[in-house]
Amino acid sequence: MAEGIDVKDGPNDEGEYFERPGKPSDYMPSPYPNEEAARFANNGAYPPDLSLIVKARHGGADYIFALLTGYKDVPAGIAPRETQYYNPYFAGGWIGMPPPLNDGAVDYDDGTAATASQMAKDVSIFLAWTSEPEHDERKLAGFKAMVALTIMFGFTWYYKRMKWSPIKNRRLELY
Structure with missing residues (x-):
């Protein structure tokens, strides 16, 4: 999938930028050409970089899951807002992002139902993986170290x- 995207790279020996096929280690390209276009597409709010959001929020991946699936109708007694959506899992209850996920939006190759x-x-x-891609290797290295220390012990x-x-069972007699 990464090779299907052309990535701007460089400069080369002549000081010019060029495009090459993507690699899995490349950064994902921004969907917006600049900050103004991003704000225009999102009702004036600049979308955040979510690569570390799991580590930045209490609850991590659970918070993201609740935020994405938590859009509700406005409760009785609260006035609806024109450009905001009610989500009780977001601080303050109102969020400018419309519900991003709809049933059937993607097709899974293995036949999994594409529910929100x-x-x-x-x-x-x-997002949990992007915040710590080395997590599994670090845990495996720690497990190997614990096994080695146990054997050495x-x-x-x-x-x-x-x-x-x-030596401990010797009896010393001093005269």
């Missing part, structure tokens, strides 16, 4: 028992 809940789960897990304990047991 399933897509919200996929988005929150992806076993050998150390056995050596101590064998080496010191005759």
